[in-house]
Structure formats: structure tokens, C-alpha cells
Amino acid sequence: MGEVILTMKEIDKSFPGVHALDHVNFEVRRGEVHALMGENGAGKSTLMKVLTGIYKKDSGTIIYEGKETEFSSTREAQDAGVVIVHQELNMVGDLTVAQNIFIGREPKKGIRIDDKKMIEDSKALFEELNIDINPKEKMSNLTVGKQQMCEIAKAISHKAKVIIFDEPSAALTEKEIADLFVIIRDLREKGLGIVYISHRMDEIKVITDRVTVMRDGGYVGTLITKDSTKEDIINMMVGRVIYEDPKTHSMVAPDAPVVLKVENLNAGKMVQDVSFELRKGEILGFSGLMGAGRTETARALFGADPKQSGKISIMGKDGQLHEVHINTPQDAVKAGIGYLSEDRRRYGVVVQKSITENSTLATMEEFTSGLFINKAKEKKVTQKYIEELATKTPNAEQLVVNLSGGNQQKVVIAKWLIRDCDILIFDEPTRGIDVGAKNEIYKLMSKLAAEGKSIIMISSEMTEVLRMSDRVIVMCEGKKTGEIDISEATQENIMDKATRNID
């Protein structure tokens, strides 16, 4: 490890309503791989965005190569040698590898682009990194792993001194990760400072020299990797007191029947052989880190995305399980499933329409008599649910765009309650919702479960999972890695399963 190349001191950043970074300290030395860890929403990405000029810091200092610096754009950071390799790749699929690496700074020969030089330079880059990629290949023909390598090559070609990897391994195969590590070690040898953001404990142990842990926007501490255990790191990550009472035992009656049975669901890389059962009146928590495949599982189950295989059975009126074929959301809704997306504005509500129109969207048949919509009935029912769910709005004609996040969520809940769905999938039910409204949503979910609705709750917030669930299913990289009854669930054993790399 060489001298310090980058220091971030007392970085503070607030967004309206959120204190995203609370006096965070972070440093990178030449020739080290420095892991940045923390739960979802701990502030890792925000910190890196402040560093690379996407966000402006409120206070604190950044010292880069001995000088106090503040980049105003990623481009400026890039030119100075601080490059970020994003999780979502920023590639132009129809151009070749070499063309992508040099986009915006193509070498020229007269008016023509010197493709030959570009290809040769790319080859040299790849040789230096020991990567086997044909620079003439079209980017969209490469696997995600190879695309990632190209991003790295692009970063290095900018004469980077500090490279930030934002969850680089999320979409890679074992083999590709091994290749990636070879490259990272090589870069470390060359004296670059590397920031490595990841959730995977095993990787952290293998590749990094130091670990900095963040929690709730604050700096927790920095450890030397080889002197610390996995448990030390996990404890630092979760080590907060849970302010809301966690559930201590399942509220589901021991003899409650199974209402939904999913067997060997497969849908792409993110849903592999997922099986589980949901019982009447149960809140089944789905825990895991970002990109674990939980939303994908829900969408495949709901018919929103195509699935390759899997048997889904749902309890019919006769109390028996019957296999249902769900290929479209229509099928799912008919079978009595309602889905509340994590991204309400895109997938949940029609924001430019009124509460009434949104509430009855899934149940139009009920509100049409003959040809016409029975607006009086529509209004009455919507009003009833506005009162029942305590939605804060002047009236039922209010456009949804004018409601707060929590109230928008209530409109979506109303939509499925009016439809009388027995199975509700809540995907991140409280994302973007303030604390007071959060509690209301929680109470509502508990009430629904007590009334006999069955709920699948996908959540990235540990406290939420421990507070609401009767049973917790943990996923990691598209596979189910654990199933824990709430009476045994702890942050530690959930986190352990969520970061487990299964072979």
C-alpha cells in the first residue's frame, strides 16, 4: 500500500427530508483495494456520486493528489483520473468494442476516424489487462461480463488513478468474477487506488485490503480485511438497535391453509428454481440485497414478465389448490393476485388520472352497467376506501400526481382491495414514503393479514422485514438461499444468507 491518493473528510449531504451523508470519512491509497460496504441505502452510492461530481456536497473536503478538489461533472473527474465503472453499463450496443472505448475522443486521420489506431490501442489495452476480447466485435454481442471488462478498459484508457467499481460482480458468472479479480490485482500492482463496492462478503475477503462500513448515511469504521472476520463486518453493517419492535412469533394460525404454492419457478438469470408456499393470513417477507431477484420473482409470478417454467397453484373456492397458468397480468388478476410495484409512478398508478379512476382500474366490470360507467357507484366505493385507508386528499377527484408517496401507495392498495384480491404482493411497500405514513402502511398490512389476506412482502429494509413478516425467505443471485421462521430470524442470519454465494 502506498501513500494516500484520495481523502474525503467530513462529507455531509442532505436531500429534502433525508440526511444522506452524515460527516463521512473515507480514504484510498495507491495500490490498495478498498471495499465500501453497507446495507442498501447506507449511502455508498451517494458518497461516490459526490466524489465524481454528480452531486454537490454540502460540506466537507475532498483532497485528491494532495490538492483540495471538487469536480463539477463526471467528465471533469474522468479527466483528472477518477473514473467510475457503473453497475448499469453505459454502452452503445450497436457500436464495436473499440468504438465504444474511444467514443467522444476518436483518433482522427484527416476527416476520417482512425479505426485502425483505435483497434490497435484497444488491443494494447486488452493485452495489458490480459483480457481476450475482439475490439471489432459489436458491443451488444458480448456477455455482460465482457462488457464490464470493456468499461474497465475504457476507464484505464482515461489514465485513471482511482477506479470505483460499483457492484461489479452483480451480473457476472463465477469465471468472469475470477477474471475480474485478476485484473483488479494487476491494477493494484500498478499502483492504482481502487474502490470496490459490493455486498458479497466472500469477495470482500478475497480481493480487498481494507473495508470501510457505512450505515444510515454515517461512517461506522474502517477495518483491515485480513485482520477481521466476516462476523465483525456484518456486525458493523447491521449494528443498530431496531427501534420498532420486531415480531417475535408468527401470527398465522398453525392450521392455516396454503393459498399459493410456487414450484420451481424459472425466469431468466434472476429467477432460478424458486419454490415457496404462502399461507392464508400470512405476511411472507422476501429479503435479500439489491439484485437478488426478488422483484423478478414477483413479476414472473404475476405474469408481467415471461417465465420459462414453473408450476403455480392457487387455492380455489373449494379450499383445494389448483394449478393456474399465468402468462399475463390479466391471468394473475383473474386468479386473485394483486401486485404493488416498487416503482409506483411507473408501474403502479396512472399519475395524470384521478384517485377514482385509479382505484377502479382493475375492476371496471363491476362499475359498468350496460355500456356506461356507473360514476356514482365508482365515487361511493372510492370514497369508502379513502376513508377506510385514511388517504389524505381533499376529494376523490384529486389527480394522483398531487398525492404524497404514502397516499399514492394507498390508492394502489385500494385498487386491489376493490378487486378483492386474496393474495397481495407488496414490492418495497414503503420505499419513498416518510416515517409517519410508513407506520400507517404497516398497520394496514397487518390488518389485511388479520382479515385473511395473504401477503408477499419484498423489502430491502431489515427492520421492515423483522417487524412485519411471519416468515422470511431470503434470496441471493436469483436463488432462494434460506427460509426462516420469524421466531428464529435475526439480522445476522438473514444477512448471512443474503450474502451467501451458492455454487
Place this chain on the structure above:
Amino acid sequence: MEKIKQNPIVKKLGLNRIILVVILILMFIVFRVALGSKFPVAESITSTLNYVYFLGFLSLGVTFVIATGGIDFSIGPVMFCCALMSGYCLNSYHVPLALAMIISILIGTLFGTFNGWLVSYMSVPAFIVSMASMNIAKGMASVFTKTQSVSWPLASDPVNGWFRSIVSVNGFPVGLVIFLVAAVICGIILYNTKPGRYILCLGSNREAVRLSGVNTKKWEMLAYIICGTLVGIASLFFVAAYTTVQPGYGDQYNNEAIAGCVMGGTSMVGGLASIGGTVIGVAIISLLQQGIMAFGLGKGQQMIITGIIVIVAVYADVSARRRKN
């Protein structure tokens, strides 16, 4: 300004619509004052109304399509195709007039179905479908009529002359009544029925509607079918007012119909549609065409002005939305 906006009557009618009506009246006064006897009141109103009828049906139709966030600019040529093919049946094969009228509407509906199917089920971009079916319509009409223009029966025709009464009877504007009734029906469909609700919602956020368990493809296609049917009806009003149709034309009405629609407050990105606005928009466009002609200007100026109006109206919509976000 705020005060005016809060006025209950203004609120009920919509400020934009009131402004449009004021524009309409002002335009009429300006034309009258500037042109004097070249713009006689009664005749001008009649000729404007004749234009309103067919353009109005086109505009109502395309309002449904634009509400889904799509576009159909094959409507002008398709209207001509309907009038030409059914008129040719009437003249050369001597089919009964009533049947010819039904054929007209059927051809329109078929084109709508074809367009809708390609756009919704086959996911072909709407502008490509429009472009193709515009030319298919022109080609079909030319092939069918052997490139001859077709004249529909005159009012003096003892057998078939009665069909002119869809436009007027003894000077009474029957056409206006039919058009307004049609507009009211369109309004009811759009705002008071399930299909209308789905069309508006999917134009605003297709994915949210699909995830509510609605068959979005079916309802999107329906919008194009409704549009096609209305285009078929438009063709009848066109020939009832102007008698003769020539193959190979009709494009200019695309823009005029879209202009009427967008001016009336229907948003090009979908989800927002105003039938009342479309009616007033069509009236303004129609009056404008009469005015331009009364000034002694030709088709050329008409097209230029309509083109500019559409650009301005759409840009106003785009920038209003950008401000909101």
C-alpha cells in the same frame, strides 16, 4: 388571471376552450371586416360548416388514436379511398345508395382494424403504419376506380339525391346536428364507458394499466377501429358537400384533422383528450380555410399555415409538460 381561472363558470367550461371560442369569433369578425362583401355571412357560415362536417369526423376519430399516445395520418387518403370505392360501386355496379354508404363506413373500419392490429399486436411504429396504409389506400382507390374521379349523385337526382340531406334540408344544417350528436357520443364513449377509460389511462401509463390486469393491446386496437369507422362516416359528409372525389389525394386533411385535435387540447403524448376542444379546434381550422380562400389565396397557403399551426400547438403541449415536470 387567477381570478378568472377560479370563476366557477370558467372552471366548468375550461379556460382553454373559452379562449378558443373567443378566437373563433374574433377570426370571423376579422375576416368579415377585412374582406367585406367577399366574405358574406350566411354563405361563409354554410361553407365553413360543410368543411366542419367531414373534417370534424376525421378529427374526432384521430382524437381516440392520439389519446392512446399513437398517431394515424392515413385518415385523409383513407377517407378518399372510402368515398371513391363506394362511389364507384354506386355508379358502376349500381348498388343501392344505402349499401354504398355502409360500404364506405366498412372500408374505413377495415383500415382502422388493419392499422390497429399492426400497431398494437405487431408493435410496428404507428408512423410507419400510417405511411404505409396512406399509400395502400391511395393505391387501392386508384386501382379500383381505374384512376377516374368519382362523382356522387347530386341533390337533384330523383333516386339517390336524398343522401344530401345528411348535410342540410332546406337550408337547415342537419349535418351540424349529426356532427354534434356524434361528438357527444364520442365524448360519452371516451369519458363514460370502460373502453374510453382504458384508452385514456393506457395513453397516460400503459404499463400501469397492463399490470392492473387489463388487456391493453385489445383496447389500443379499438381506438384505431373507432377512428377508422369515423373516417368512413367522414367520407360520406365529404361527398355530400363536395360531390366529386379524385384518387391520389387527401393528404392535406391529415394535418388539418390533427391540427384541430391538438389545438383543442388533446395531448400528442397521449392520456389527455378533449372532445369539446376538438370540436372547437375543427371549427377554427375550417373557418381559417374559408378565410384563406376568401382572401384569394390557394391550397398552398392553406397547407403552410396548417403546418405551422400544428408545430406551434404541439410545441406548446411539449413545453407545457416540460414545465410541469
Place this chain on the structure above:
Amino acid sequence: MTNKKKKSLLSDQRFIVLLVIIALVIVYSIFSKEFRKYTTILSMLDFSYYNTLLAIGVTFPLITAGVDLSIGTGMICYALIGGTLVRNYNCPIVLAMLICVAVGMIIGLLNGILIGVMDLAPFLATLCTCMITRGIGSLFSATPWPTNGQPGGWFHSIFKLTFGSGRSALRLPIGFVFVVLLVLLMEFVLNHTKFGRYTIAIGSNKEATRLSGINVKFYHVMVYVVSGLFAGLAAIAYAAVTPTVQPGTGAGLELDAIGGVFVGGVSATGGYGSVIGSLAGIFVIMLLKTGLPYIGLSANWQQIITGLVLIGAVLIDILKRKRAVVA
């Protein structure tokens, strides 16, 4: 790497299109004596020039997943302006030709600003300029450009060299050479210059292109300027082969060009295209159109066929991509 495809000739749409052209030529030649005549080929080439020039230009907007509907009426409008200048104002023919191109570029610039800067939907903006150019065109009267032998008539020989006169005259379609050279030039521009590279990049992933620090607005506008420039060139070619330019015409001509480009393999969602492919595509459409009478269909079928070919070409592209996603 699992999805690396072996590049075979058969997977290249341009090659398949070439086969289609050869097949059509053979079929027509067998069934029709008329088709085999030199004059037939000559007249087909005559009409291919402006179509090809339009197609070269519109290839660029189509690669950005946009479209330019104003090229057909625009071309007529520019030809009318040029012709009127020569006829009524004694404008030198070279200047008239330059003005054609310049006006084309101005309309292109207008399209570009509406689309690239003001964010209007490409089809809508160009539909309006289509109407506007048609309207401007209608303000002129039907104009013949100078014919062969008249002062300025030499411009015909850009496209067709005539030796001798009357029936025995030898006519050489050198315009074809000229057009092919332009195709090659623009293929070079598309593949080997910044402009071409960024055109593809905008069509493939506009946001990623912007984030790479490229002035996307500028290049987006330029794409339409190029389209307008070629519509201007097409106006000259059109004037050279058509005795009189009629105002109010030109609607529908853009369809031949756009249809040809799609047949030539441009992707309906942008990001891929080839000017050589567009040339081949145009010839498929030209052959289908000129060949119809030889198989007993009236010329009125032309529009129907082009419409269907356009939808067919786009559908093939869409289905191909759907399959690629599933696989």
C-alpha cells in the same frame, strides 16, 4: 462467448436483397421482351436517381430511429424553386442547382431544430414540414427546367450523356456512376467519420451517447440537414428526368425512399443501417414498381405494393429482434 454469430453472407440482409434483385431481373426478362430492351433499363435508371438520392439522405434520420417525411414534397418544392429561377429570372443553372441544395438544407435545418432541439416527435415535425414544403411548392406554377439543347440544358448530361440525336442517339446513363459514387461516399461518412459514428450512437442509445460527452443535439440536427441536402440533390435529378415539375405533387415519393431504406436493412428501432443497403433496397422497389405492368398489373398497384413492402420489411425486422430476445 455464446452468442457470437458466424458471419455468413446469408445473414447479411444486403446480400439477400441483391439476390432478390437478380431474381426479379431474371423473372422479368424471361416473361417480357419489353423488359430486356436497353431503353427500359435506361428509363428505370433515370427514375432511380432521385429515389436513390432521397434514400441516401433519409437513411441517416432512420438510423437515429427518426424519420424525414418531408423529403418527397421537399424535393418537388426545391425543383420548382430552381426551375422558376432559371425560367423567369434568368438565373444561371449552376446557381439554381446550388439554391436547390441550399433550400433543402435550410428545411433540413428546420426539421433538425424541431426534432433535436425542441424535442418534437420526428414524424410529426416532418409531417408538418412535408405540408409546408408542399404548400410552398404550390405557390409556383408548373416549371420545365431547360431541355437538352436549350441554354443550361447541359445539366441533363450529369445524368445521361447523349451522343447524336433522334432514335439512333446513343445514351449513356452516367448518372448511375455519379449516384453510386455518392452512395460509397456516404457509406464512408457513415462508417468512418465522427458524424456517422454519432448518428449510429444516437440511434442505438441516445442517453449513453450524451453521457459520453458528445454534443448530441448538434449531431441530431445535422442528421436532418444531411437528409435535406440530399433532397436538394434529388430535386436536380428529378428535374433532369421529368419534363415538367408539377406543383402539389411529391406526396408519397418519400415512401419509396423510406421503404427502400427499410428493405435495405435499417432497423426500425435505429442503431443500424447501411447506405449501400439503401441503394439495393431502392432497386427492389424500383423493380417491383416498373416491373408490375410486365406481369399484367396496372401501374396503380405500385403504391399498394410499396406500402406492403414497407410494412413487410419492418415486420421482418421486428420479428427478427423478438426472436433474438427469446433466444
